[in-house]
Amino acid sequence: MPEITETAEIGVNTDVLWKEIGGFGAVGDWHPMLERLDISAVGGRTTRTARGKDGSEQVERLVEFDPSGHVYQYTMEQSALPVRDYAGEFRIEPVGAGASRVIWSAHFELAEDADGRAIERVRQFLHSGTENLKTRYGPIPGYDYGTSHVAHSPVTLSDLRALEHSVGWTAQDAEALKMAADVLSDQAEALVDSWRAQIGAQPHLAKWFVGPDFKPDEAYKAAVKKRFVQWVIDTCTRPRDQAWLDYQEEIGLRHTPVKKNKTEQAQTPELVPLRYLIAFTAPVVLGAKDFLAKKGHNARDIERMHAAWTKSVLLEIALWSRPYARGQLW
């Protein structure tokens, strides 16, 4: 019995990705070979009828749907493909807090009139779906974490351990931050939106996103936002090693004339003054608490996660301040 599995690694949290692509009817939105898809649910029997761009029609019946396990199974009821006893499974697994693996598999028997290309045609269908997901959720432009495009931080790992000590970092904080990763990863965009709203409401902050035509540079804002959302997840999940230190240096620089605007070739003012980075830490720290409380954790765990988040952000702001300071003054 031929069996086919196609996979895609996507840099999106599993719960978020499942909501976007995991519905039995959702494949019609993201599969490039499909023209349209209709769902029908009659008497406990759910089917989807997919019409291909080549005019073909395929009817599949839902057998099992498990949203908490991020998986569904289905069988083929009708198809132009020369196959029978076709059973498929669509599954999304977490790969850390901010990434997922999509696993789409099928096994089937070949029909008597099948030629040698039948297996390839099934593979092609699954493959073009997973490839399109990779394109759709491709790498974030300008997010150069761990690459040679990033500045090298002159801060040593032992300097970093001393700073961690100064913010009072403990093993318990590390545990709490892991918990915060689960709580925040599918809320990261909403969290960033809440901060963005505060920046937008203060002209003296909003001006650092304004172009030469005196209007907000929307393309710049959108591009930076994706990296800001990723930063929320990174803050909770990335190990504090040399690559992490280097990206802290890079983020600091991207607020200064050395690198601001460079990633997007934007033409907004060239400096976010250090004092605003420090002052805006208050909303970034305090505003996270409501989001940490949204997933039903007890008050003690919320406090622990909030303390770990606060220490982590302060540690980062301390590192981002380095490119602003002269020599030994840092």
Ligand code: HEM
């Ligand atoms: C605690 C405070 C702040 C945090 C946590 C923060 C975080 C970030 C992050 C993560 C990025 C993207 C870095 C990357 O490219 O990967 C970024 C970029 C940026 N931030 Fe901030 N930021 C803060 C304060 C501010 C303030 C007060 C402003 C002023 C409105 C500001 C304006 C910008 C701008 C304009 C960029 C884009 C820089 C560029 O690449 O051209 N930030 N910030």
